[in-house]
Amino acid sequence: MRSWQIIRWGEPLEPRDYPDPKPEGRQVVLRVLTSGICHSDLHLWQGYFDLGGGEKLDITTRGLQLPFTLGHEVLGEVVAVGPEVHEVRPGDRRIVYPWIGCGACADCARGEELLCVKPRVVGTWRDGGYSTHVLVPDARYLVDYDGLDPAVACTYACSGVTALSALKKTGLSRDDQTLLMVGCGGVGLQALQMARAVVPGRIVVAEPDPAKREAALAAGADHVVDNRDTKAAVQAVKDFSSGGAAAAIDFVGRPETARFAIDALRQKGGTLVVVGLYGDRLVYPLPLFPLRVLTVRGSYVGTLEDLREVVRYAKEGRLKPLPVKTVPIEHVNAAMADLAAGRVTGRIVLKP
Numbered sequence: 288m289r290s291w292q293i294i295r296w297g298e299p300l301e302p303r304d305y306p307d308p309k310p311e312g313r314q315v316v317l318r319v320l321t322s323g324i325c326h327s328d329l330h331l332w333q334g335y336f337d338l339g340g341g342e343k344l345d346i347t348t349r350g351l352q353l354p355f356t357l358g359h360e361v362l363g364e365v366v367a368v369g370p371e372v373h374e375v376r377p378g379d380r381r382i383v384y385p386w387i388g389c390g391a392c393a394d395c396a397r398g399e400e401l402l403c404v405k406p407r408v409v410g411t412w413r414d415g416g417y418s419t420h421v422l423v424p425d426a427r428y429l430v431d432y433d434g435l436d437p438a439v440a441c442t443y444a445c446s447g448v449t450a451l452s453a454l455k456k457t458g459l460s461r462d463d464q465t466l467l468m469v470g471c472g473g474v475g476l477q478a479l480q481m482a483r484a485v486v487p488g489r490i491v492v493a494e495p496d497p498a499k500r501e502a503a504l505a506a507g508a509d510h511v512v513d514n515r516d517t518k519a520a521v522q523a524v525k526d527f528s529s530g531g532a533a534a535a536i537d538f539v540g541r542p543e544t545a546r547f548a549i550d551a552l553r554q555k556g557g558t559l560v561v562v563g564l565y566g567d568r569l570v571y572p573l574p575l576f577p578l579r580v581l582t583v584r585g586s587y588v589g590t591l592e593d594l595r596e597v598v599r600y601a602k603e604g605r606l607k608p609l610p611v612k613t614v615p616i617e618h619v620n621a622a623m624a625d626l627a628a629g630r631v632t633g634r635i636v637l638k639p
């Protein structure tokens with residue numbers, strides 16, 4: 288197999304050839320058909336997350352060794368299965384659920400593998416899909432996508448479940464509520480397309496890029512605002528929502544976007560869900576948490592059940608396909624540069 292790997296942190300990925308993996312026990316090997324490039328891959332490639340104030344979350348301290356193969360939005364065709372696998376056989380095509388825990392602890396047993404402290408995540412802890420082949424630890428993490436476009440379906444493994452899980456965490460329950468979405472990149476757009484199936488109410492999207500605002504309107508946003516001028520944008524959201532959004536999702540995760548989202552929430556009882564991992568830190572007055580009855584919570588990817596739910600919505604025709612651009616995997620470095628520069632509407636998907 289050939290894998291496009293991080294050899295040195297932050298430097299262009301390089302192709303490396305290895306023997307094809309041999310599955311044991313419950314393992315499955317897939318030939319990769321499509322592999323999405325996620326914004327978080329850019330952080331992993333750099334080797335750290337920016338915590339602000341000069342602090343970094345160094346991912347090498349988590350035990351990640353180089354060379355490493357990124358790619359957690361993977362879809363492929365089964366080419367080999369371990370002796371204990373009965374669910375799939377060679378020729379079957381499946382999406383890989385990548386957010387895999389140890390499989391042995393109490394959290395994993397409840398299906399809460401995201402809370403597991405010994406993860407085996409494909410593409411962030413174990414070699415992922417920027418490759419001709421990928422090894423999956425257990426056949427139970429494969430999800431059928433029959434009838435769906437493989438270039439779109441692979442994105443459900445991260446951007447799809449991330450969008451669904453964040454929407455569920457808003458707690459929205461009534462038609463008279465407004466949801467503010469900040470940022471309309473890959474995950475933001477995916478959430479927008481999914482929102483009608485998951486939450487009631489009206490949706491306003493804040494996004495500085497005019498092309499992405501257009502994409503948001505086309506995807507069903509009720510209103511869009513340009514949040515480069517945050518004061519004017521806060522007022523625009525308040526006017527649209529008669530006093531402020533009931534919930535907001537920050538798909539960017541910068542101090543400016545999170546603060547803007549909190550300021551645009553209703554005076555009391557609003558919820559901010561932070562999803563984006565862009566970096567730096569938020570400073571916010573503590574007395575306003577109780578006085579505004581404010582909830583700020585994080586959301587990270589989604590469960591295996593979430594992936595099944597997203598695929599079900601897609602099969603039922605309730606999700607408009609995300610705009611995707613498929614590029615040969617040999618162009619991975621240029622594609623990552625485009626994503627880093629914000630030149631991508633929707634998702635870039637690699638094809639080995």
Ligand SMILES: [Zn+2]
Nearest residue numbers: 325327445446
């Ligand atoms: Zn991702």
Ligand SMILES: [Zn+2]
Nearest residue numbers: 389392395403
């Ligand atoms: Zn576990």
